[in-house]
Every structure is written in structure tokens, then in C-alpha cells.
Amino acid sequence: MKRTLEILFELERAGVVSRHAIGGAMGATFYVEPFLTFDLDVFVLLPRSAGGLLTLTPLYEALRARGYAEEGEHVNIEGVPVQFLPAYNALLEEALQEAREVPYEDVQARVLRAEHLAAICVQTGRPKDRERARLLREQAALDADYLAAVLARHGLAGKWREWG
Amino acid sequence: MDPEIARLFAAKEARRRRLARLPFAEKVKLVVQLQRMAAPLLRQRGRQVRVWSL
Numbered sequence: 541m542k543r544t545l546e547i548l549f550e551l552e553r554a555g556v557v558s559r560h561a562i563g564g565a566m567g568a569t570f571y572v573e574p575f576l577t578f579d580l581d582v583f584v585l586l587p588r589s590a591g592g593l594l595t596l597t598p599l600y601e602a603l604r605a606r607g608y609a610e611e612g613e614h615v616n617i618e619g620v621p622v623q624f625l626p627a628y629n630a631l632l633e634e635a636l637q638e639a640r641e642v643p644y645e646d647v648q649a650r651v652l653r654a655e656h657l658a659a660i661c662v663q664t665g666r667p668k669d670r671e672r673a674r675l676l677r678e679q680a681a682l683d684a685d686y687l688a689a690v691l692a693r694h695g696l697a698g699k700w701r702e703w704g
Numbered sequence: 705m706d707p708e709i710a711r712l713f714a715a716k717e718a719r720r721r722r723l724a725r726l727p728f729a730e731k732v733k734l735v736v737q738l739q740r741m742a743a744p745l746l747r748q749r750g751r752q753v754r755v756w757s758l
Contacts, residue, residue, distance in 0.1 A: 541732055541758050566735070573723040574734040576742055578753045619757025645729050679724040 543618040545649045547606070548582060556602040558585040561639030561650045563625070563657060568672050570642065571654040571680035579614065580622045583652065585636050594626045631656070631663055631694045654680040655687040662696045662703065673703055733758065 548560050562570070564581025589595055603615050614621035627633045635656035641648045652660070658676045661669035676682065691697040705713075723734070739755045746753050 541756060566732075569731050569735060570728050571724070573720045574726075574731040574738065576738040577735060578739060578756075580756075616754075619754075621754055621756075642728055644732070649728065651728075679721060 541618075541620055542645050542647050544580065544620040544622065545644055545647050547608070547617050548622075548650075549648070551599070551602060554602065555587065556599055558587055559636050559639075560584045561636050561652050563635070563652045563660065564623075565672070567652045567657050568654075568676060568680075570651045571657070572675045573679060575675075578621065580620050581625060582622055583625050583627055583632055583636055585627050585633065594628060596624055596626060599624060629663075631659060631690075631696075634690070634693075635660065653686075654682055655690050658682060658687060658700070659690045659694060659696055662691070662699050663694065665699070670703055673700075677704070732756075 551557050552560055560582050561567075562580065563583045564579065565575065565577035566580050569575065569577070584599065586594055586596070586599070589598075600610055600615065603617070604610075608615050608617045611621065614623050616622075625632075627636050635652045638656065639650050639652045641650050643649075654676055658673050658680075661673040661676070687700075688697070691700050723731075726734070736756050736758055739753070743753050743755050
């Protein structure tokens with residue numbers, strides 16, 4: 541895991557991705573009790589391609605050159621199946637910009653803020669997102685003002701209240 | 705609610721909150737323990753899963 545995290549920062553330094561941060565179940569686990577997951581979801585801001593399209597191909601090529609092969613929708617990086625998810629909307633772009641670095645043993649991990657994870661759950665809206673949002677609400681010490689601003693900016697305040 | 709049941713639920717909730725406050729690296733170790741426990745059952749059901757190497 542430690543080496544996996546280092547590789548993510550190496551990709552950033554090499555310009556393969558503009559920025560990355562852990563989200564999904566492991567992102568939530570940073571703030572709440574640990575729960576079962578087999579994937580490490582990593583959101584990435586990608587450099588714009590010539591045509592302005594989002595494509596993971598250069599990222600996969602860079603990983604392959606480092607010896608990390610794709611396995612379905614994942615890339616196995618040092619024994620951890622990583623799923624890269626490009627930031628495809630304004631909420632995810634903001635979440636990536638405001639993600640914070642946290643210590644993991646003697647290296648750093650970058651994790652989305654709990655408030656953004658909650659907002660992403662609301663936006664995605666699946667039953668498991670609702671359950672994750674409930675855990676974040678109960679255990680994550682959310683900054684209420686910060687969360688309210690995020691939800692308002694992205695038109696999610698009503699659904700958050702509905703889920704409460 | 706029966707006081708004994710209420711006490712058990714309260715203890716369970718307290719444990720969950722204690723787990724939520726663990727350092728990230730400790731939580732990752734617990735996730736891998738959960739993976740080790742769940743993987744054989746999931747594989748029996750035909751789901752391909754990989755337990756992380758730390």
C-alpha cells in the first residue's frame with residue numbers, strides 16, 4: 541500500500557496526471573469505521589488531450605511502462621487493485637483541488653475531504669452511497685458550513701436533507 | 705428496550721466510533737483483515753477478489 545501511494549505521487553510529478561486523491565470506500569474509511577472493500581478508487585485530474593477528451597490511455601501506458609498491468613477496470617499497483625476515475629464534473633474537480641494530504645506510515649496519502657465524499661455520495665445516489673453518506677454523517681465530524689456551501693454550489697442540498 | 709440489550713447496543717456504537725478514530729494506516733490493516741475473512745466466501749460465490757498486499 542505504501543509503495544502504491546508513492547507511485548500515485550510519482551505519476552503526478554511526471555505530469556501523467558495533474559492531481560490525484562483517494563475517494564470511494566477507502567476515502568470514506570479515512571473518516572469512518574473501516575468497512576470491506578477490494579478496490580482503491582483514485583480520482584484523477586487528467587491533462588487535457590489535444591481534442592479536449594478525457595482519456596485514461598496515457599495513464600495506463602505510463603503504468604504499463606512501470607510494470608503495472610491492467611486487470612479489467614483496475615490496475616494492480618504493488619498488490620493493490622487501483623481503479624482510476626477521471627474527474628468528469630465540477631464537483632469532482634473541486635473535490636480534487638481541495639483534497640488533503642494525510643500521513644500513511646512514513647509517506648503521504650491524498651484523500652478527498654469528508655464533505656466532498658458526502659456530496660459525491662448524494663450526487664451518485666446509489667443505495668450504497670446512501671449508506672456511506674449515513675456513516676459519514678454519523679462518524680466523520682463534518683464541517684457543517686463547508687458542507688452546506690459544497691451542497692449548495694452543486695445543487696445537492698435538497699437531496700442531502702431528504703437523505704437525512 | 706431491555707437494559708442489557710441497550711447496554712450491548714451502546715457498547716457496539718462506542719466501538720464503531722473508536723474504530724473511526726484510528727489512524728489511517730491502522731484502518732487499512734483492518735480492511736485487509738476484512739478482505740481475508742470475506743475473500744473465501746466471495747470466491748465460493750464465483751466473485752474474483754484480491755486481498756491487498758501491504
